[in-house]
Amino acid sequence: DAKTTQPPSMDCAEGRAANLPCNHSTISGNEYVYWYRQIHSQGPQYIIHGLKNNETNEMASLIITEDRKSSTLILPHATLRDTAVYYCIVRVAHGDDKIIFGKGTRLHILP
Amino acid sequence: DTAVSQTPKYLVTQMGNDKSIKCEQNLGHDTMYWYKQDSKKFLKIMFSYNNKELIINETVPNRFSPKSPDKAHLNLHINSLELGDSAVYFCASTEGGGFTEAFFGQGTRLTVV
Numbered sequence: 001d002a003k004t005t006q007p008p009s010m011d012c013a014e015g016r017a018a019n020l021p022c023n024h025s026t027i028s029g030n031e032y033v034y035w036y037r038q039i040h041s042q043g044p045q046y047i048i049h050g051l052k053n054n055e056t057n058e059m060a061s062l063i064i065t066e067d068r069k070s071s072t073l074i075l076p077h078a079t080l081r082d083t084a085v086y087y088c089i090v091r092v093a094h095g096d097d098k099i100i101f102g103k104g105t106r107l108h109i110l111p
Numbered sequence: 112d113t114a115v116s117q118t119p120k121y122l123v124t125q126m127g128n129d130k131s132i133k134c135e136q137n138l139g140h141d142t143m144y145w146y147k148q149d150s151k152k153f154l155k156i157m158f159s160y161n162n163k164e165l166i167i168n169e170t171v172p173n174r175f176s177p178k179s180p181d182k183a184h185l186n187l188h189i190n191s192l193e194l195g196d197s198a199v200y201f202c203a204s205t206e207g208g209g210f211t212e213a214f215f216g217q218g219t220r221l222t223v224v
Contacts, residue, residue: 036213043115043201043215044154085152099144099213101154 003027003090009106018075020105022088025069030092033064035073037084038104044087047073083109114138117202117216124192125224132187132219134202140214142166143185145177146201148218154201160185192223 005023012018024033034049048055048062050071055062061074075082087104115136124130136143144167145157159167163179174190189196202216 034211038154041218043203043217044213045215046212049211087154099156103153 003031003100004088004102006086006088006102006105008103009108011108011110012075012078013110014080015077018078018082018107018109020073020075020086020088020107021070022073023070024088024090027068027090028092031090032092033062033068033071034089034091035060035062036087036089036101037082038087039081039084044101047086078107078109080109080111083107113216114214115202115204115216117200117219119219120217121220121222123222123224126192126194128192129188129190130192130221131189132200132202132221134185134187134216136183136202136204136214138204138206138214139183140204140206141182142205143179143182144203144205144213145185145187146203146215148199148201150198158185158187189221192221194223197221197223 003024003026032049032051035047036044037047038044048057048060050062050064064071085104085106087101118133142161144159146154147157148154157169157171158177160179162182176188177185179185199218199220201218203213205213
C-alpha cells in the first residue's frame with residue numbers, strides 16, 4: 001500500500017498557483033518525499049524531492065511541514081500543459097525497497 | 112536523443128503468444144525497472160535490476176521473465192500471454208539504485224485479444 005494520501009482530483013485556473021497536498025503521517029526519519037507527474041499517455045516525469053527543508057527548482061516548489069507528516073507541491077503559474085496526474089511518493093533515497101505509486105491527484109488546469 | 116526508449120510502442124497479440132518488449136537507456140544509469148499500469152491507471156513495480164542483477168521481483172507470474180544483457184538494457188519477455196496482461200508497461204532507470212530523478216520510457220501498450 002502507498003504510504004501517502006492525496007485528493008483524487010483538483011482544478012486550478014490557468015496562470016494561478018496550483019497547490020497539491022499530500023499526507024504522509026507515517027513517514028520515517030530517513031524517508032524522502034518525491035513528486036512525479038504523468039501527463040496523459042506518457043511515462044511518469046520526476047518533479048522534485050525533499051527531506052526536511054523546502055525545495056524549489058525550475059518546475060515547482062515543495063513545502064514540507066515541520067513534523068514532516070504532510071507536504072504541498074506548488075506549481076507557481078499553472079499552464080494547460082500542467083494537466084496531469086501528480087503522484088506523491090515516500091521512500092528512502094537509496095535502497096532496494098519497493099517504489100510504490102498511489103492513486104495520485106488528477107490536476108485539471110482550466111483555461 | 113531519448114533517454115529511455117522502449118520498443119514497440121504498441122503491441123497487439125493473441126492469447127497464448129510469446130512476446131518481448133525492449134528497453135534501452137543511454138543515461139549510464141545502474142538500475143532499471145519495469146512497471147505495469149493497468150486499466151485503472153495504477154502503476155505497479157514488477158522488476159528492478161541493478162548492474163544486470165535482479166534486485167526486486169514482485170509477485171509476478173513466472174510467464175514474465177526480465178533479461179538484462181548489459182546495464183543499458185532491460186528486456187521483458189512474456190510467455191503464454193493472457194487477456195489480463197493487457198496494460199501499459201513502462202521501463203525506467205535511475206542512477207545507483209536510488210529513486211532520485213527516475214527516468215521513464217514512453218510506455219508500451221500491450222493488448223491481448
